[in-house]
Amino acid sequence: MTEEKTDDGGGAGETTAPRGGERARRLAALRGSERVLSGIPHGLTVGERLARLAADAPAAYDLDAGVDTYGDGVVGELEQRVAELLGTEAAAFFPTGTMAQQVALRCWAGRTGSQVVALHPLSHLEKHERGAYAVVSGLRAVHPTDEPRPPTAEEIRELAEPFGTLLLELPQRDAGFVLPTWEELTEVVEAARERDAVVHFDGARLWECVPHFGRGLPEIAALADSVYVSFYKSLGGLSGAALAGPAALVAEAKVWRHRYGGEVVQQWPAAVAALAGLDQELPRLPSYVAHAKVVARALAEGFRAAGVPWFRVHPGVPHTHQFQVWLPYPAAELEEAGVSLAEESGIWVFSRWFDSEVPGLAVTEVTVGSSALGWTPEAVVAAVGAVLDRLPAGCGGGG
Structure with missing residues:
Protein backbone atom coordinates (compact mmCIF):
# COMPACT_ATOMS: atom_id res chain seq x y z
CA MET A 1 0.00 0.00 0.00
CA THR A 2 1.35 3.39 -0.94
CA GLU A 3 -0.12 6.55 0.42
CA GLU A 4 0.74 10.21 0.36
CA LYS A 5 0.02 12.75 3.08
CA THR A 6 -1.84 15.78 1.78
CA ASP A 7 -3.66 18.73 3.26
CA ASP A 8 -6.24 17.69 5.78
CA GLY A 9 -9.96 18.06 5.53
CA GLY A 10 -10.76 18.29 9.19
CA GLY A 11 -7.44 18.86 10.79
CA ALA A 12 -6.60 15.22 11.40
CA GLY A 13 -4.42 14.36 8.47
CA GLU A 14 -6.39 13.53 5.34
CA THR A 15 -4.64 11.37 2.79
CA THR A 16 -5.17 10.03 -0.65
CA ALA A 17 -7.18 6.83 -0.42
CA PRO A 18 -5.30 3.62 0.36
CA ARG A 19 -5.49 0.97 -2.30
CA GLY A 20 -7.53 -2.19 -1.92
CA GLY A 21 -9.71 -2.67 1.11
CA GLU A 22 -7.49 -0.88 3.63
CA ARG A 23 -9.49 2.33 3.63
CA ALA A 24 -12.80 0.45 3.88
CA ARG A 25 -11.46 -1.59 6.78
CA ARG A 26 -10.24 1.47 8.63
CA LEU A 27 -13.51 3.33 8.14
CA ALA A 28 -15.50 0.28 9.25
CA ALA A 29 -13.38 0.03 12.39
CA LEU A 30 -13.83 3.72 13.13
CA ARG A 31 -17.57 3.67 12.47
CA GLY A 32 -17.96 0.64 14.69
CA SER A 33 -16.11 2.24 17.61
CA GLU A 34 -18.06 3.47 20.61
CA ARG A 35 -15.23 5.69 21.85
CA VAL A 36 -13.10 7.85 19.54
CA LEU A 37 -10.17 9.98 20.69
CA SER A 38 -8.90 11.35 17.36
CA GLY A 39 -10.97 10.35 14.38
CA ILE A 40 -10.69 10.51 10.62
CA PRO A 41 -12.30 13.42 8.77
CA HIS A 42 -15.04 12.61 6.28
CA GLY A 43 -15.83 9.24 7.83
CA LEU A 44 -19.57 9.58 7.21
CA THR A 45 -21.55 8.03 4.37
CA VAL A 46 -23.41 10.19 1.85
CA GLY A 47 -26.68 9.34 3.56
CA GLU A 48 -25.35 10.26 6.99
CA ARG A 49 -23.94 13.55 5.73
CA LEU A 50 -27.24 14.43 4.07
CA ALA A 51 -29.13 13.54 7.24
CA ARG A 52 -26.82 15.72 9.33
CA LEU A 53 -27.22 18.65 6.94
CA ALA A 54 -31.00 18.24 6.99
CA ALA A 55 -31.00 18.17 10.79
CA ASP A 56 -28.75 21.22 11.14
CA ALA A 57 -30.20 23.36 8.36
CA PRO A 58 -33.46 24.60 9.96
CA ALA A 59 -31.59 26.37 12.77
CA ALA A 60 -28.92 27.70 10.41
CA TYR A 61 -31.00 29.29 7.64
CA ASP A 62 -34.56 29.95 6.47
CA LEU A 63 -35.43 26.86 4.47
CA ASP A 64 -38.33 28.65 2.78
CA GLU A 281 -18.87 24.19 16.54
CA LEU A 282 -17.37 27.65 16.91
CA PRO A 283 -18.65 28.07 20.52
CA ARG A 284 -17.28 24.60 21.39
CA LEU A 285 -13.73 25.14 20.16
CA PRO A 286 -12.42 26.61 23.45
CA SER A 287 -13.49 23.43 25.25
CA TYR A 288 -11.65 21.33 22.66
CA VAL A 289 -8.52 23.45 23.08
CA ALA A 290 -8.67 23.08 26.88
CA HIS A 291 -9.17 19.31 26.71
CA ALA A 292 -6.35 18.92 24.18
CA LYS A 293 -3.96 19.93 26.96
CA VAL A 294 -5.39 17.17 29.16
CA VAL A 295 -5.11 14.60 26.36
CA ALA A 296 -1.53 15.61 25.51
CA ARG A 297 -0.40 15.18 29.13
CA ALA A 298 -2.15 11.82 29.35
CA LEU A 299 -0.60 10.58 26.11
CA ALA A 300 2.87 11.41 27.41
CA GLU A 301 2.09 9.61 30.66
CA GLY A 302 0.84 6.61 28.71
CA PHE A 303 3.99 6.42 26.59
CA ARG A 304 6.17 6.60 29.71
CA ALA A 305 4.13 3.93 31.45
CA ALA A 306 4.43 1.68 28.41
CA GLY A 307 8.21 2.05 28.37
CA VAL A 308 8.44 3.73 24.99
CA PRO A 309 12.18 4.50 24.59
CA TRP A 310 11.58 7.85 22.89
CA PHE A 311 8.48 9.83 22.03
CA ARG A 312 7.46 13.38 21.35
CA VAL A 313 4.16 15.14 21.97
CA HIS A 314 4.49 18.43 20.13
CA PRO A 315 3.80 20.99 21.43
CA GLY A 316 3.92 19.50 24.90
CA VAL A 317 1.18 21.95 25.83
CA PRO A 318 -0.91 22.25 22.64
CA HIS A 319 -1.57 25.75 21.32
CA THR A 320 -4.90 24.72 19.75
CA HIS A 321 -6.97 21.52 19.81
CA GLN A 322 -4.48 19.83 17.46
CA PHE A 323 -0.93 18.61 17.96
CA GLN A 324 1.59 16.03 16.74
CA VAL A 325 2.70 12.74 18.25
CA TRP A 326 5.97 11.07 17.23
CA LEU A 327 6.84 7.43 18.06
CA PRO A 328 9.84 5.19 17.19
CA TYR A 329 7.83 2.55 15.33
CA PRO A 330 6.87 1.94 11.68
CA ALA A 331 3.69 3.71 10.64
CA ALA A 332 2.22 0.51 9.17
CA GLU A 333 2.60 -1.32 12.50
CA LEU A 334 1.00 1.52 14.44
CA GLU A 335 -1.85 1.64 11.91
CA GLU A 336 -2.48 -2.10 12.26
CA ALA A 337 -2.34 -1.95 16.03
CA GLY A 338 -4.86 0.88 16.15
CA VAL A 339 -7.30 -0.68 13.70
CA SER A 340 -7.17 -4.10 15.38
CA LEU A 341 -7.83 -2.48 18.77
CA ALA A 342 -10.87 -0.71 17.34
CA GLU A 343 -12.16 -3.90 15.77
CA GLU A 344 -11.74 -5.89 18.98
CA SER A 345 -12.79 -3.37 21.62
CA GLY A 346 -14.59 -0.49 19.91
CA ILE A 347 -11.90 1.98 21.05
CA TRP A 348 -10.30 4.23 18.41
CA VAL A 349 -7.26 6.18 19.57
CA PHE A 350 -5.22 7.75 16.73
CA SER A 351 -5.88 8.96 13.23
CA ARG A 352 -3.47 8.20 10.37
CA TRP A 353 0.22 7.44 10.99
CA PHE A 354 2.97 8.40 8.55
CA ASP A 355 6.62 7.43 8.34
CA SER A 356 8.54 10.67 8.87
CA GLU A 357 11.58 11.92 7.03
CA VAL A 358 13.62 10.64 9.98
CA PRO A 359 14.08 6.87 9.54
CA GLY A 360 12.46 4.86 12.29
CA LEU A 361 10.03 7.57 13.41
CA ALA A 362 6.32 7.81 12.64
CA VAL A 363 4.10 10.83 13.19
CA THR A 364 0.39 11.40 13.57
CA GLU A 365 -1.80 14.45 14.12
CA VAL A 366 -4.18 14.35 17.07
CA THR A 367 -7.38 16.37 16.84
CA VAL A 368 -9.41 16.74 20.02
CA GLY A 369 -13.06 17.27 19.16
CA SER A 370 -16.43 16.51 20.66
CA SER A 371 -15.85 12.74 20.71
CA ALA A 372 -12.76 13.21 22.88
CA LEU A 373 -14.35 15.34 25.60
CA GLY A 374 -15.51 12.31 27.58
CA TRP A 375 -12.04 10.77 27.71
CA THR A 376 -10.41 10.95 31.14
CA PRO A 377 -6.62 10.93 31.54
CA GLU A 378 -6.85 7.39 32.90
CA ALA A 379 -8.77 6.26 29.82
CA VAL A 380 -6.18 7.82 27.52
CA VAL A 381 -3.31 6.10 29.35
CA ALA A 382 -5.07 2.74 29.19
CA ALA A 383 -5.88 3.11 25.49
CA VAL A 384 -2.29 4.03 24.64
CA GLY A 385 -1.09 0.93 26.43
CA ALA A 386 -3.61 -1.20 24.54
CA VAL A 387 -2.37 0.11 21.18
CA LEU A 388 1.30 -0.40 22.02
CA ASP A 389 0.64 -3.91 23.38
CA ARG A 390 -0.45 -4.89 19.87
CA LEU A 391 2.87 -4.00 18.26
CA PRO A 392 4.94 -7.02 17.21
CA ALA A 393 7.85 -8.02 19.42
CA GLY A 394 11.01 -6.22 18.35
CA CYS A 395 9.05 -3.64 16.37
CA GLY A 396 10.88 -0.36 15.93
CA GLY A 397 12.89 1.21 18.69
CA GLY A 398 11.12 -0.14 21.71
CA GLY A 399 8.83 -3.01 20.89
Whole structure:
Protein backbone atom coordinates (compact mmCIF):
# COMPACT_ATOMS: atom_id res chain seq x y z
CA MET A 1 0.00 0.00 0.00
CA THR A 2 1.35 3.39 -0.94
CA GLU A 3 -0.12 6.55 0.42
CA GLU A 4 0.74 10.21 0.36
CA LYS A 5 0.02 12.75 3.08
CA THR A 6 -1.84 15.78 1.78
CA ASP A 7 -3.66 18.73 3.26
CA ASP A 8 -6.24 17.69 5.78
CA GLY A 9 -9.96 18.06 5.53
CA GLY A 10 -10.76 18.29 9.19
CA GLY A 11 -7.44 18.86 10.79
CA ALA A 12 -6.60 15.22 11.40
CA GLY A 13 -4.42 14.36 8.47
CA GLU A 14 -6.39 13.53 5.34
CA THR A 15 -4.64 11.37 2.79
CA THR A 16 -5.17 10.03 -0.65
CA ALA A 17 -7.18 6.83 -0.42
CA PRO A 18 -5.30 3.62 0.36
CA ARG A 19 -5.49 0.97 -2.30
CA GLY A 20 -7.53 -2.19 -1.92
CA GLY A 21 -9.71 -2.67 1.11
CA GLU A 22 -7.49 -0.88 3.63
CA ARG A 23 -9.49 2.33 3.63
CA ALA A 24 -12.80 0.45 3.88
CA ARG A 25 -11.46 -1.59 6.78
CA ARG A 26 -10.24 1.47 8.63
CA LEU A 27 -13.51 3.33 8.14
CA ALA A 28 -15.50 0.28 9.25
CA ALA A 29 -13.38 0.03 12.39
CA LEU A 30 -13.83 3.72 13.13
CA ARG A 31 -17.57 3.67 12.47
CA GLY A 32 -17.96 0.64 14.69
CA SER A 33 -16.11 2.24 17.61
CA GLU A 34 -18.06 3.47 20.61
CA ARG A 35 -15.23 5.69 21.85
CA VAL A 36 -13.10 7.85 19.54
CA LEU A 37 -10.17 9.98 20.69
CA SER A 38 -8.90 11.35 17.36
CA GLY A 39 -10.97 10.35 14.38
CA ILE A 40 -10.69 10.51 10.62
CA PRO A 41 -12.30 13.42 8.77
CA HIS A 42 -15.04 12.61 6.28
CA GLY A 43 -15.83 9.24 7.83
CA LEU A 44 -19.57 9.58 7.21
CA THR A 45 -21.55 8.03 4.37
CA VAL A 46 -23.41 10.19 1.85
CA GLY A 47 -26.68 9.34 3.56
CA GLU A 48 -25.35 10.26 6.99
CA ARG A 49 -23.94 13.55 5.73
CA LEU A 50 -27.24 14.43 4.07
CA ALA A 51 -29.13 13.54 7.24
CA ARG A 52 -26.82 15.72 9.33
CA LEU A 53 -27.22 18.65 6.94
CA ALA A 54 -31.00 18.24 6.99
CA ALA A 55 -31.00 18.17 10.79
CA ASP A 56 -28.75 21.22 11.14
CA ALA A 57 -30.20 23.36 8.36
CA PRO A 58 -33.46 24.60 9.96
CA ALA A 59 -31.59 26.37 12.77
CA ALA A 60 -28.92 27.70 10.41
CA TYR A 61 -31.00 29.29 7.64
CA ASP A 62 -34.56 29.95 6.47
CA LEU A 63 -35.43 26.86 4.47
CA ASP A 64 -38.33 28.65 2.78
CA ALA A 65 -35.86 31.02 1.11
CA GLY A 66 -34.72 30.31 -2.41
CA VAL A 67 -31.39 28.69 -3.21
CA ASP A 68 -28.43 30.91 -3.99
CA THR A 69 -27.54 31.94 -7.53
CA TYR A 70 -23.92 32.94 -8.16
CA GLY A 71 -23.34 34.02 -4.57
CA ASP A 72 -26.55 35.67 -3.39
CA GLY A 73 -28.99 34.39 -0.76
CA VAL A 74 -27.46 32.07 1.81
CA VAL A 75 -23.94 32.62 0.43
CA GLY A 76 -24.32 36.36 0.88
CA GLU A 77 -25.59 35.86 4.42
CA LEU A 78 -22.57 33.67 5.20
CA GLU A 79 -20.23 36.34 3.85
CA GLN A 80 -21.85 38.98 6.04
CA ARG A 81 -21.68 36.69 9.08
CA VAL A 82 -17.96 36.09 8.60
CA ALA A 83 -17.24 39.79 8.17
CA GLU A 84 -19.09 40.50 11.41
CA LEU A 85 -17.28 37.73 13.31
CA LEU A 86 -13.87 38.93 12.14
CA GLY A 87 -14.66 42.63 12.36
CA THR A 88 -13.78 43.29 8.70
CA GLU A 89 -15.58 45.45 6.17
CA ALA A 90 -16.47 42.55 3.89
CA ALA A 91 -15.87 38.89 3.09
CA ALA A 92 -16.13 36.71 -0.01
CA PHE A 93 -17.02 33.02 -0.15
CA PHE A 94 -14.65 30.77 -2.10
CA PRO A 95 -15.09 27.09 -2.98
CA THR A 96 -11.55 26.33 -1.77
CA GLY A 97 -8.98 27.93 0.49
CA THR A 98 -6.30 27.44 -2.15
CA MET A 99 -8.26 29.68 -4.53
CA ALA A 100 -8.96 32.24 -1.80
CA GLN A 101 -5.27 32.56 -0.92
CA GLN A 102 -4.09 32.74 -4.52
CA VAL A 103 -6.58 35.52 -5.20
CA ALA A 104 -5.62 37.41 -2.04
CA LEU A 105 -1.92 37.33 -2.88
CA ARG A 106 -2.57 38.27 -6.48
CA CYS A 107 -4.64 41.27 -5.43
CA TRP A 108 -1.99 42.42 -2.96
CA ALA A 109 0.76 42.01 -5.55
CA GLY A 110 -1.10 44.37 -7.85
CA ARG A 111 -1.63 46.89 -5.10
CA THR A 112 1.89 46.82 -3.65
CA GLY A 113 3.66 46.51 -6.98
CA SER A 114 5.67 43.54 -5.67
CA GLN A 115 5.39 39.91 -6.79
CA VAL A 116 7.42 38.75 -3.78
CA VAL A 117 5.69 37.04 -0.86
CA ALA A 118 7.48 36.30 2.42
CA LEU A 119 6.25 32.99 3.81
CA HIS A 120 7.44 29.94 5.71
CA PRO A 121 8.70 26.93 3.73
CA LEU A 122 6.31 24.76 5.77
CA SER A 123 3.33 26.95 4.88
CA HIS A 124 0.27 25.54 3.17
CA LEU A 125 1.19 27.35 -0.04
CA GLU A 126 4.53 25.57 -0.22
CA LYS A 127 3.46 22.14 1.04
CA HIS A 128 -0.07 21.56 -0.23
CA GLU A 129 -0.87 23.73 -3.26
CA ARG A 130 1.48 22.34 -5.96
CA GLY A 131 3.29 25.67 -6.30
CA ALA A 132 0.15 27.46 -7.47
CA TYR A 133 1.30 30.87 -6.24
CA ALA A 134 4.19 30.70 -8.73
CA VAL A 135 2.71 28.64 -11.55
CA VAL A 136 -0.70 30.30 -11.71
CA SER A 137 -0.14 33.74 -10.22
CA GLY A 138 3.48 34.39 -11.17
CA LEU A 139 4.52 35.18 -7.61
CA ARG A 140 7.85 34.45 -5.96
CA ALA A 141 8.53 33.42 -2.36
CA VAL A 142 11.23 34.34 0.11
CA HIS A 143 11.60 32.45 3.38
CA PRO A 144 12.29 34.35 6.62
CA THR A 145 13.40 31.13 8.36
CA ASP A 146 13.74 27.41 7.77
CA GLU A 147 13.16 26.58 11.43
CA PRO A 148 9.93 24.66 12.19
CA ARG A 149 8.35 27.59 14.04
CA PRO A 150 6.78 30.94 13.21
CA PRO A 151 9.21 33.63 12.00
CA THR A 152 10.46 36.26 14.42
CA ALA A 153 10.29 40.02 14.01
CA GLU A 154 14.05 40.16 13.68
CA GLU A 155 13.97 37.65 10.82
CA ILE A 156 11.38 39.75 9.02
CA ARG A 157 13.48 42.88 9.46
CA GLU A 158 16.62 41.12 8.24
CA LEU A 159 15.20 39.64 5.02
CA ALA A 160 17.77 40.46 2.37
CA GLU A 161 15.30 41.64 -0.28
CA PRO A 162 12.07 43.61 -0.41
CA PHE A 163 8.70 41.84 -0.33
CA GLY A 164 5.19 43.11 -0.84
CA THR A 165 3.23 40.69 1.32
CA LEU A 166 3.98 38.74 4.48
CA LEU A 167 1.88 35.58 4.81
CA LEU A 168 1.53 34.09 8.29
CA GLU A 169 -0.17 30.74 8.86
CA LEU A 170 -2.06 30.69 12.15
CA PRO A 171 -1.52 28.08 13.49
CA GLN A 172 1.35 26.62 11.50
CA ARG A 173 0.05 23.14 10.82
CA ASP A 174 3.12 21.33 9.48
CA ALA A 175 5.30 22.64 12.30
CA GLY A 176 2.91 21.09 14.84
CA PHE A 177 -0.06 23.51 14.90
CA VAL A 178 2.15 26.05 16.65
CA LEU A 179 1.43 29.71 17.31
CA PRO A 180 3.54 32.66 18.39
CA THR A 181 2.61 34.53 21.54
CA TRP A 182 0.42 37.59 21.10
CA GLU A 183 3.40 39.83 21.71
CA GLU A 184 5.49 37.95 19.14
CA LEU A 185 2.70 38.15 16.58
CA THR A 186 2.23 41.90 17.00
CA GLU A 187 5.98 42.43 16.72
CA VAL A 188 6.18 40.40 13.50
CA VAL A 189 3.31 42.39 11.99
CA GLU A 190 4.98 45.64 13.02
CA ALA A 191 8.23 44.47 11.42
CA ALA A 192 6.39 43.82 8.15
CA ARG A 193 4.87 47.30 8.26
CA GLU A 194 8.36 48.71 8.72
CA ARG A 195 9.24 46.97 5.45
CA ASP A 196 6.23 48.63 3.75
CA ALA A 197 4.57 45.24 3.32
CA VAL A 198 0.97 44.16 3.80
CA VAL A 199 0.10 41.19 6.01
CA HIS A 200 -2.14 38.28 5.08
CA PHE A 201 -3.22 35.64 7.60
CA ASP A 202 -3.64 32.07 6.42
CA GLY A 203 -6.23 31.53 9.11
CA ALA A 204 -7.70 28.23 7.96
CA ARG A 205 -7.73 27.32 11.65
CA LEU A 206 -7.93 30.84 13.03
CA TRP A 207 -11.18 30.00 14.81
CA GLU A 208 -9.37 27.95 17.48
CA CYS A 209 -6.56 30.47 18.11
CA VAL A 210 -8.62 32.64 20.45
CA PRO A 211 -7.75 30.83 23.73
CA HIS A 212 -4.00 30.88 23.03
CA PHE A 213 -3.88 34.57 22.18
CA GLY A 214 -6.41 35.61 24.81
CA ARG A 215 -7.94 37.97 22.25
CA GLY A 216 -11.19 37.90 20.32
CA LEU A 217 -11.40 37.17 16.61
CA PRO A 218 -11.82 40.83 15.60
CA GLU A 219 -8.70 41.89 17.50
CA ILE A 220 -6.68 39.07 15.95
CA ALA A 221 -7.95 39.74 12.44
CA ALA A 222 -7.34 43.48 12.84
CA LEU A 223 -3.60 42.86 12.83
CA ALA A 224 -3.74 41.73 9.19
CA ASP A 225 -4.75 43.42 5.96
CA SER A 226 -6.64 40.29 4.88
CA VAL A 227 -7.60 36.97 6.44
CA TYR A 228 -8.59 33.61 4.99
CA VAL A 229 -10.68 31.20 7.08
CA SER A 230 -11.90 27.68 6.37
CA PHE A 231 -15.38 26.31 7.00
CA TYR A 232 -14.54 22.62 7.18
CA LYS A 233 -11.19 22.18 8.92
CA SER A 234 -12.52 23.00 12.39
CA LEU A 235 -16.17 23.88 11.91
CA GLY A 236 -17.26 20.58 10.36
CA GLY A 237 -18.63 22.11 7.18
CA LEU A 238 -18.79 20.43 3.79
CA SER A 239 -16.25 22.65 2.05
CA GLY A 240 -15.47 26.27 1.32
CA ALA A 241 -13.60 29.23 2.68
CA ALA A 242 -13.84 32.99 3.01
CA LEU A 243 -11.48 35.85 2.32
CA ALA A 244 -12.12 38.81 4.61
CA GLY A 245 -10.74 42.32 4.57
CA PRO A 246 -11.38 45.83 3.24
CA ALA A 247 -14.44 46.19 1.02
CA ALA A 248 -12.39 47.34 -1.98
CA LEU A 249 -10.08 44.33 -1.74
CA VAL A 250 -12.99 41.90 -1.39
CA ALA A 251 -14.72 43.43 -4.42
CA GLU A 252 -11.58 42.92 -6.48
CA ALA A 253 -11.21 39.41 -5.10
CA LYS A 254 -14.70 38.54 -6.34
CA VAL A 255 -13.65 39.54 -9.86
CA TRP A 256 -10.66 37.22 -9.65
CA ARG A 257 -12.84 34.52 -8.08
CA HIS A 258 -14.88 34.53 -11.28
CA ARG A 259 -11.75 34.40 -13.43
CA TYR A 260 -10.40 31.48 -11.42
CA GLY A 261 -13.60 29.49 -11.93
CA GLY A 262 -14.98 29.99 -8.45
CA GLU A 263 -18.26 31.64 -9.44
CA VAL A 264 -20.32 28.48 -8.87
CA VAL A 265 -24.01 28.74 -9.71
CA GLN A 266 -25.24 27.10 -6.48
CA GLN A 267 -23.27 26.56 -3.27
CA TRP A 268 -26.08 26.46 -0.77
CA PRO A 269 -25.20 23.06 0.78
CA ALA A 270 -21.68 24.26 1.66
CA ALA A 271 -22.99 27.64 2.83
CA VAL A 272 -25.71 26.16 5.04
CA ALA A 273 -23.24 23.68 6.54
CA ALA A 274 -20.83 26.55 7.21
CA LEU A 275 -23.51 28.57 8.99
CA ALA A 276 -24.37 25.52 11.09
CA GLY A 277 -20.68 25.14 11.96
CA LEU A 278 -20.46 28.75 13.06
CA ASP A 279 -23.53 28.24 15.24
CA GLN A 280 -22.60 24.89 16.73
CA GLU A 281 -18.87 24.19 16.54
CA LEU A 282 -17.37 27.65 16.91
CA PRO A 283 -18.65 28.07 20.52
CA ARG A 284 -17.28 24.60 21.39
CA LEU A 285 -13.73 25.14 20.16
CA PRO A 286 -12.42 26.61 23.45
CA SER A 287 -13.49 23.43 25.25
CA TYR A 288 -11.65 21.33 22.66
CA VAL A 289 -8.52 23.45 23.08
CA ALA A 290 -8.67 23.08 26.88
CA HIS A 291 -9.17 19.31 26.71
CA ALA A 292 -6.35 18.92 24.18
CA LYS A 293 -3.96 19.93 26.96
CA VAL A 294 -5.39 17.17 29.16
CA VAL A 295 -5.11 14.60 26.36
CA ALA A 296 -1.53 15.61 25.51
CA ARG A 297 -0.40 15.18 29.13
CA ALA A 298 -2.15 11.82 29.35
CA LEU A 299 -0.60 10.58 26.11
CA ALA A 300 2.87 11.41 27.41
CA GLU A 301 2.09 9.61 30.66
CA GLY A 302 0.84 6.61 28.71
CA PHE A 303 3.99 6.42 26.59
CA ARG A 304 6.17 6.60 29.71
CA ALA A 305 4.13 3.93 31.45
CA ALA A 306 4.43 1.68 28.41
CA GLY A 307 8.21 2.05 28.37
CA VAL A 308 8.44 3.73 24.99
CA PRO A 309 12.18 4.50 24.59
CA TRP A 310 11.58 7.85 22.89
CA PHE A 311 8.48 9.83 22.03
CA ARG A 312 7.46 13.38 21.35
CA VAL A 313 4.16 15.14 21.97
CA HIS A 314 4.49 18.43 20.13
CA PRO A 315 3.80 20.99 21.43
CA GLY A 316 3.92 19.50 24.90
CA VAL A 317 1.18 21.95 25.83
CA PRO A 318 -0.91 22.25 22.64
CA HIS A 319 -1.57 25.75 21.32
CA THR A 320 -4.90 24.72 19.75
CA HIS A 321 -6.97 21.52 19.81
CA GLN A 322 -4.48 19.83 17.46
CA PHE A 323 -0.93 18.61 17.96
CA GLN A 324 1.59 16.03 16.74
CA VAL A 325 2.70 12.74 18.25
CA TRP A 326 5.97 11.07 17.23
CA LEU A 327 6.84 7.43 18.06
CA PRO A 328 9.84 5.19 17.19
CA TYR A 329 7.83 2.55 15.33
CA PRO A 330 6.87 1.94 11.68
CA ALA A 331 3.69 3.71 10.64
CA ALA A 332 2.22 0.51 9.17
CA GLU A 333 2.60 -1.32 12.50
CA LEU A 334 1.00 1.52 14.44
CA GLU A 335 -1.85 1.64 11.91
CA GLU A 336 -2.48 -2.10 12.26
CA ALA A 337 -2.34 -1.95 16.03
CA GLY A 338 -4.86 0.88 16.15
CA VAL A 339 -7.30 -0.68 13.70
CA SER A 340 -7.17 -4.10 15.38
CA LEU A 341 -7.83 -2.48 18.77
CA ALA A 342 -10.87 -0.71 17.34
CA GLU A 343 -12.16 -3.90 15.77
CA GLU A 344 -11.74 -5.89 18.98
CA SER A 345 -12.79 -3.37 21.62
CA GLY A 346 -14.59 -0.49 19.91
CA ILE A 347 -11.90 1.98 21.05
CA TRP A 348 -10.30 4.23 18.41
CA VAL A 349 -7.26 6.18 19.57
CA PHE A 350 -5.22 7.75 16.73
CA SER A 351 -5.88 8.96 13.23
CA ARG A 352 -3.47 8.20 10.37
CA TRP A 353 0.22 7.44 10.99
CA PHE A 354 2.97 8.40 8.55
CA ASP A 355 6.62 7.43 8.34
CA SER A 356 8.54 10.67 8.87
CA GLU A 357 11.58 11.92 7.03
CA VAL A 358 13.62 10.64 9.98
CA PRO A 359 14.08 6.87 9.54
CA GLY A 360 12.46 4.86 12.29
CA LEU A 361 10.03 7.57 13.41
CA ALA A 362 6.32 7.81 12.64
CA VAL A 363 4.10 10.83 13.19
CA THR A 364 0.39 11.40 13.57
CA GLU A 365 -1.80 14.45 14.12
CA VAL A 366 -4.18 14.35 17.07
CA THR A 367 -7.38 16.37 16.84
CA VAL A 368 -9.41 16.74 20.02
CA GLY A 369 -13.06 17.27 19.16
CA SER A 370 -16.43 16.51 20.66
CA SER A 371 -15.85 12.74 20.71
CA ALA A 372 -12.76 13.21 22.88
CA LEU A 373 -14.35 15.34 25.60
CA GLY A 374 -15.51 12.31 27.58
CA TRP A 375 -12.04 10.77 27.71
CA THR A 376 -10.41 10.95 31.14
CA PRO A 377 -6.62 10.93 31.54
CA GLU A 378 -6.85 7.39 32.90
CA ALA A 379 -8.77 6.26 29.82
CA VAL A 380 -6.18 7.82 27.52
CA VAL A 381 -3.31 6.10 29.35
CA ALA A 382 -5.07 2.74 29.19
CA ALA A 383 -5.88 3.11 25.49
CA VAL A 384 -2.29 4.03 24.64
CA GLY A 385 -1.09 0.93 26.43
CA ALA A 386 -3.61 -1.20 24.54
CA VAL A 387 -2.37 0.11 21.18
CA LEU A 388 1.30 -0.40 22.02
CA ASP A 389 0.64 -3.91 23.38
CA ARG A 390 -0.45 -4.89 19.87
CA LEU A 391 2.87 -4.00 18.26
CA PRO A 392 4.94 -7.02 17.21
CA ALA A 393 7.85 -8.02 19.42
CA GLY A 394 11.01 -6.22 18.35
CA CYS A 395 9.05 -3.64 16.37
CA GLY A 396 10.88 -0.36 15.93
CA GLY A 397 12.89 1.21 18.69
CA GLY A 398 11.12 -0.14 21.71
CA GLY A 399 8.83 -3.01 20.89
